[in-house]
Amino acid sequence: MRLMPEEIRPRAAWDEYFMSIAQVVATRSTCPRKYVGSVIVRDRTILSTGYNGSIRGMPHCSDVGHMMEEGHCVATIHAEANAIIQAAKNGVLIDGGSCYVTASPCWNCFKQLANAGITRICFGEFYRDNRIFEIAAKIGIELVHTGLPGVSLPALPPTPTPE
């Protein structure tokens, strides 16, 4: 019996493929408190990507330290928000798309994804905020825990103690 090419080298399923790309995107993050990457997709085509990073033209947390507020770094724009912003900046339609993100969206990013018309959110690991599960179910957003199939991320440095 002749083996089909996919039996010799199994191809990545679509969710695994896009989440692996989100993991590569995360390696560009500049806030070492959390490396997060995001990819927005529709019809199996990548429309936009984003990672945790500072305001354009501002120094990176990894160079100058964090801007801490109530236990969170507020210097950066989150990966999902940056993916939405990149689409807006380039005039790319993301309505009805899916968002792959390596860590589950925080409450703010979840709200932004919902109003950007994202109908499916795949996350790699749970980060924080359980409210997203309840609200996603209520407004018809499919929320999927896919795990992190792809590349491994750089190790996080020890968490600094807040002042």
Ligand SMILES: [Zn+2]
């Ligand atoms: Zn930071």
Ligand SMILES: [Zn+2]
């Ligand atoms: Zn966020």
